[in-house]
Amino acid sequence: MSLKWMSLLLLIQVMYCFNAGSCGKVVVLPMEYSHWLNVKIILDELVQRGHEVTVLTSSAAVHVDSGKSSPFKFETFPTPLTTKEFERHFKHSVNIWTYEFPKYSIWKLYSKMQSMFEEHSDVLESLCKYMIFNEKLRKTLQESKFDVLLADPVVPCGRPTTILELMAKADIWLIRTYWDFDFPRPLLPNFEFVGGLHCKPAKPLPEEMEKFVQSSGDQGVVVFSLGSIVSNLTEERANTIASGLAQIPQKVLWRYEGPKPETLGSNTRLYKWIPQNDLLGHPKTKAFITHGGTNGVYEAIYHGVPMVGIPLFVDQPDNIARMKAKGAAVRLDFTRFSSEELINALKTVINNPFYKENAMKLSRIHHDQPVKPLDRAVFWVEFVMRHKGAKHLRPAVHDLNWFQYHSLDVIGFLLACVATAIFIFTRCCLFCCRKFPKSRKKKRE
Amino acid sequence: MSLKWMSLLLLIQVMYCFNAGSCGKVVVLPMEYSHWLNVKIILDELVQRGHEVTVLTSSAAVHVDSGKSSPFKFETFPTPLTTKEFERHFKHSVNIWTYEFPKYSIWKLYSKMQSMFEEHSDVLESLCKYMIFNEKLRKTLQESKFDVLLADPVVPCGRPTTILELMAKADIWLIRTYWDFDFPRPLLPNFEFVGGLHCKPAKPLPEEMEKFVQSSGDQGVVVFSLGSIVSNLTEERANTIASGLAQIPQKVLWRYEGPKPETLGSNTRLYKWIPQNDLLGHPKTKAFITHGGTNGVYEAIYHGVPMVGIPLFVDQPDNIARMKAKGAAVRLDFTRFSSEELINALKTVINNPFYKENAMKLSRIHHDQPVKPLDRAVFWVEFVMRHKGAKHLRPAVHDLNWFQYHSLDVIGFLLACVATAIFIFTRCCLFCCRKFPKSRKKKRE
Structure with missing residues (x-):
């Protein structure tokens, strides 16, 4: 396996x-x-x-x-490690993965990845040792x-x-x-x-948030979060995103802890925390901009919301690839996408019924389980x-070793049988060849 | 697959x-x-x-x-075929499989099996045609x-x-x-x-049957059936079985439609039909003698009854092999077993707690499902x-053809890449070998 x-x-x-x-x-x-x-x-x-x-x-x-x-x-x-240090270490790894890896050529990426994994596993191994010993x-x-x-x-x-x-x-x-x-x-x-x-039916939103959501009218809202690890962005990325979001007719709820981007539009509100499941289950929600973490993607599936995926690291590109293949998401390349590309991606998943239909299909499959x-x-x-x-x-x-797993013992035995049979057959032939000419000669004599 | x-x-x-x-x-x-x-x-x-x-x-x-x-x-x-003819054809196939196949050597068995399958599939194909056309x-x-x-x-x-x-x-x-x-x-x-x-909790038995079961006292009863197709046996097999059953301390309920065997003991009663699931779920039932059909085996698992398997044809030997491997059954060879072997098999599964424990374990697994x-x-x-x-x-x-299924297209492409690389590399080497000696010569001149 x-x-x-x-x-x-x-x-x-x-x-x-x-x-x-x-x-x-x-x-x-x-x-x-x-x-x-x-x-x-x-x-x-x-x-x-x-x-x-x-x-x-x-x-x-x-x-x-x-x-x-x-x-x-x-x-x-x-452990001698403090929570702050541990958190800083996590965020450091995430930053390397998110901002630096996409810059490298495939040849350099491998060695960079290896050194990051080594550093990461050193920290986790030390934690493991403090537990085990x-x-x-x-x-x-x-x-x-x-x-x-x-x-x-x-x-x-x-x-x-x-x-x-x-x-x-x-x-x-x-x-x-x-x-x-x-x-x-x-x-x-x-x-x-x-x-x-972890998915549940949506609960009512906090009053202020519900008011903002309702103010979107028929256009509805877009929910935007990059998950529990990434709460901050570079100034350039934050401004590109904010200026894109400022140009869409929907209102936007953006979970973001960094400084307010200069290009932020009046239709966009920043929150340090959002009730993501309740927002995705709100009837006004038209799309979800997500980094593609499994939990967030599942909340979108549960409520049948189409996605714009901006995968960052680990399994996220894979998750978004799946949602894209199933017709429920459009993917953007985090380090490179422009404001226009973000606008187009949102327009696509909101206005093309193909995406909403597929998201609803996944939702129906999710809800229709025996348990x-x-x-x-x-x-x-x-x-x-x-x-x-x-x-x-x-x-x-x-319970099998690699030898048995690949049936090498069986194949070996069968080959040995064949080899023995060939050996015996050849020996018999040689024996007959030697015997018969002699007996013929004897007869002639 | x-x-x-x-x-x-x-x-x-x-x-x-x-x-x-x-x-x-x-x-x-x-x-x-x-x-x-x-x-x-x-x-x-x-x-x-x-x-x-x-x-x-x-x-x-x-x-x-x-x-x-x-x-x-x-x-x-x-269809021109009558129910009687169809039934006769089925039973004929079963008889060949049960009584004739075990006599043949492995070499003869193959050709005999082929001819039986051909005959069988001819009948079923004709039925299929009468439906399709x-x-x-x-x-x-x-x-x-x-x-x-x-x-x-x-x-x-x-x-x-x-x-x-x-x-x-x-x-x-x-x-x-x-x-x-x-x-x-x-x-x-x-x-x-x-x-x-199809398994259900046991219902009460018919009055006469319940009386007979209760008369077994602490020894309990053995239930014996060879399934819905085989209801008859040769005189020799029937007498071997009957004389074996006559010597055990349990009472026996035997589903059998053939003539009463001469050696039948007073502890054994023949029935043309038995409420098998209700009998297997009866607290007095100690063992089940079965041909190993999936339905019967499952009723035994459901009620946690150890088995003596006498497999006859199709998937039955396989089913009994599974029950034997899980420690819930002993297997007998239908055409060859003696009265003593039957007695010993029954003694083993009834008196050795290993078999009852394993049957109960399978029963617990069966009953403990989410749905x-x-x-x-x-x-x-x-x-x-x-x-x-x-x-x-x-x-x-x-959606893949055999070529794609075995990744032959990918392997082929990679091999072509390697071959091209080797070709270009060799050509370059040859080219250099030809060029450089000349240039050296030129320099000397």
Whole structure:
């Protein structure tokens, strides 16, 4: 089984914990930013259903918040890294990816990518070490006798192990997509596609926001966000975008934390935070300008809103490529697009019914499932607890080595049989050739 | 995608009918015997939910019964073949498979199998022709404007076509197994595993039967059936079985239509028909002697009853091999087993807790699904009606030819690139070799 790196980012791993004890004790090894937002939805539901949830997190955590009002228990292990440093490191990687990578030639890109990944994995490896070698934490975890471990293995951390070994140990994989978003391909039965589990019907907007949205009249509004990591832009990019948005007939709600761009039009309002799901579910919303993160794309699918995709990094270009292929998005190249291109892209997805129709088609597919994604995710976490794993879904391939996987043992055996048969046949022929001339000669004598 | 013949027998195909019209009109092309019993469960549920079900069947049908009390509409097309002849033909094939095939050497078996298959497919092809070339029927079907076609494509019948083309046209495949029965392997997302959809909690037994079952005391009972096709045995086999059964401490309920075997014990009762599911769900039932048909095996899984498998033909050896590998069955060789072997097999599955434990484990897996198999089957039939197909689940592989499927076009292009590069490089080298000696000579001059 081969899985490319990009797909791994979309995986959440559910593993059976070998310290089986009393039921309903869940331990979670989460990731930061949008990944945490996604896993948190599952954890909230598990707490609602009476399970005890313990979250393993470092003292440098950014979004994984161990605040007092949290319904989860937290096991926070200390690290010399501060939250500020960790956040700065994340944003630094994102900036390199967003602004520098597109400038490089394909040859230079590879070495630059490698050095960025090395730096990134150094930081995450150090965090991993502070967890693994924390004796007190290890003892607490062992004594807790958890029933299930829910891990988001974007960055593998543990025992000495390989990524394949880690994958083989998971009982159930909860995948952050579904067939509204993904393309059909063969998959193993312990893969459960729960994309969009965080989506909900829209709630009413804050009063001021609702007033602004209603003021758009029949033209409606455009929602614009680049996700939970990117809240700031270079002055040049911000002004290009703002001047483009100023020229469209729609009102625009833009999540942006940077300084107000000079070219900002009166139809555009900046917000440090927007209720994205509620906005996308608003009947006045005509389009969504997005960086193509899985969570945002799913909210657009859920509410049937066509997209203008401006992918930045990691799986985002891939996500937007999918939405484009399904006819629900137009793609812009972040470092290069002009105001005119932005205007044209918005005109296309808003005025050409093709895009709205396709977005609605994806929405219908998403809503027409026998069980909702969140309920399926929770079902399989509970299944692993109830049955102490899901071994009946484990493919035998995990017990084969590469030699057996490629049937080389069988092929080798068959080749050996053929070789033996040829050898014996040749020997027999040679033997006969030697014998018969003699016997003929004897007869003649 | 490759699917072996055996698996095909377990498939039910749901195809979107191109004559889309008013909602809820289902047309069915069923198969005989156990296949019909299985599909009928889905059809009953569809009728319950208000859909109109039309069954296409020949005048020679055996089990597909167009009796007055049926909740379905029937479109019966005439054939010169009578029901008696059709039934005789089926039983003849089964007899050859059961009694003659095991006698042949592997070399002879192939030619015998081929001739049997040819004879069998001749009969079914003639039935197919009587349907396809029936102008009146064709007109009726066209005017009916069905929303969905449910077909059981054991024997492909239609337009001129290949099995692969037929498979590619199906929107959803309902598979008659699940992961309690099957082994995990990669599959496409338009495959829905609905094995055991016919299983239900046990109803009370008829009074006389309940009395007999209760008379078994703590020893309990053994249920014995060889399925809906085989109801008769040779005298020798019947007596071997009967004398074996006579020596066990359990009471035995045996579904058997042949003459009473001489060696039949007082603990064994023969029945022309048994309420198999209700018997398997009875707390007194200790074991099930089965030919390994999918329906019977699933009833045993549902109720957690260990099995003695006596597979006869088609997919039955495969089914029993699965149950044996999962530790819920012991297998006997039909033409050869002795009374002692039968006794030992029954003792093993009844007295060794390993078999009961594994049967119960499969039962727990079967019952612990987010949605019941029948509800999932009906959901996907209705989905195809609602969405006029399920094109979003159709893998792109169906649009590739064999050349593209094996990436031969890509490999060819890359090889051509390498060849061109080598050609140009060699030419350049030759050119340089010719030029430089001359220029050196010139310099010397």
